[in-house]
Amino acid sequence: MNQDKYTEETILWLKRHSAKHLTFAVSRPESYRFSAGQFSRLGFRDGNGFIWRAYSVISAEYADTLEYFVILIDDGDMSARLANMKAGDTILLDKTAQGFFLPERFPDGNDLIMLSTGSGIAPFLSILQQPEIWQRFEHLALAHSVSYRSDLIFNDYIAALSEHPLVGGDYGKLRFVPVTTRENDADTLHFRLPESLENGSLRCAFGLDFTAERSRFMICGNPQMVQDTFQALLHQGFSMHRNRIPGHIMMENGF
Numbered sequence: 001m002n003q004d005k006y007t008e009e010t011i012l013w014l015k016r017h018s019a020k021h022l023t024f025a026v027s028r029p030e031s032y033r034f035s036a037g038q039f040s041r042l043g044f045r046d047g048n049g050f051i052w053r054a055y056s057v058i059s060a061e062y063a064d065t066l067e068y069f070v071i072l073i074d075d076g077d078m079s080a081r082l083a084n085m086k087a088g089d090t091i092l093l094d095k096t097a098q099g100f101f102l103p104e105r106f107p108d109g110n111d112l113i114m115l116s117t118g119s120g121i122a123p124f125l126s127i128l129q130q131p132e133i134w135q136r137f138e139h140l141a142l143a144h145s146v147s148y149r150s151d152l153i154f155n156d157y158i159a160a161l162s163e164h165p166l167v168g169g170d171y172g173k174l175r176f177v178p179v180t181t182r183e184n185d186a187d188t189l190h191f192r193l194p195e196s197l198e199n200g201s202l203r204c205a206f207g208l209d210f211t212a213e214r215s216r217f218m219i220c221g222n223p224q225m226v227q228d229t230f231q232a233l234l235h236q237g238f239s240m241h242r243n244r245i246p247g248h249i250m251m252e253n254g255f
């Protein structure tokens, strides 16, 4: 990759939540612009070449640093590099943030329904820190599906939004539903997301009606989940959102 296309940044801190869950912050060049919902391309030098992968930014558009949440994959090339990373190391940052997974692309609707699995929660963590999102929608509903309860590492972070100076009194608009698909807990839902749409349990857990007039869906995570959830919503009469043909559903494959 041409050297004028990326910058060399520093790992400022790094937190290992488990053997496979990692959050870290990277220094942010003053010129780096992104919109909540977009992803960065992060990389390392690799022999004579490079290794690059996409990671959604979890920090706010106005933050001084760029934060990311990574799920390490067994035998993954980038995962092996990230697993050994420590504060003070250098990482490469493509100068251009990418992606069209942006809630402001919905011209209308009252309720923003955010459906995620695994690392697919990442773009929503950034979106939820944008004050205009809290003003624009009547309800913000987030579901995070993971296999085991110990994979739910953002519950406290989401609860802490109630103290966020730019969210404040609007926190009551948020409905957060954690989903554990391989563990049965009293305070989580247990169905995979497409099934929970089909059997009505997600509506019930959010306490919201899903209607074409009110609901706008954003789906991010496991590509098969994205596809199956999209199909479930199509069957319920919702349609894909396109800039020229406004609809109800936006999606992003998380890998």
Ligand SMILES: Cc1cc2nc3c(=O)[nH]c(=O)nc-3n(C[C@H](O)[C@H](O)[C@H](O)COP(=O)(O)OP(=O)(O)OC[C@H]3O[C@@H](n4cnc5c(N)ncnc54)[C@H](O)[C@@H]3O)c2cc1C
Pocket: 039, 053, 054, 055, 056, 057, 068, 069, 070, 071, 072, 073, 075, 076, 077, 078, 079, 080, 118, 119, 122, 252, 253, 254, 255
């Ligand atoms: C738009 C976009 C945004 C992304 N944002 C994030 C993010 O915020 N956090 C993050 O951890 N990853 C994210 N990814 C995935 C990331 O780019 C890498 O693919 C991932 O870190 C694995 O890279 P690897 O080289 O270790 O493994 P690879 O050898 O590239 O992947 C091995 C296999 O692991 C599976 N896999 C890849 N990523 C994941 C994942 N996150 N969860 C479960 N299984 C996965 C896939 O089946 C893949 O074929 C994103 C991908 C895309 C396309």
Ligand SMILES: NC(=O)c1ccc[n+]([C@@H]2O[C@H](COP(=O)([O-])OP(=O)(O)OC[C@H]3O[C@@H](n4cnc5c(N)ncnc54)[C@H](OP(=O)(O)O)[C@@H]3O)[C@@H](O)[C@H]2O)c1
Pocket: 020, 071, 072, 073, 074, 117, 118, 119, 145, 146, 147, 148, 151, 179, 180, 181, 182, 192, 193, 194, 222, 224, 225, 226, 228
């Ligand atoms: N989770 C672990 O403890 C674990 C352990 C070792 C290795 N890994 C590997 O680590 C990587 C990341 O694992 P992960 O568990 O974070 O991600 P994941 O496998 O994508 O699972 C995250 C969530 O997505 C759900 N899901 C998966 N496919 C779906 C589909 N087609 N439709 C609807 N929901 C779907 C899972 O449900 P289900 O639970 O029903 O699949 C789970 O709730 C994967 O490569 C995985 O194989 C994971």
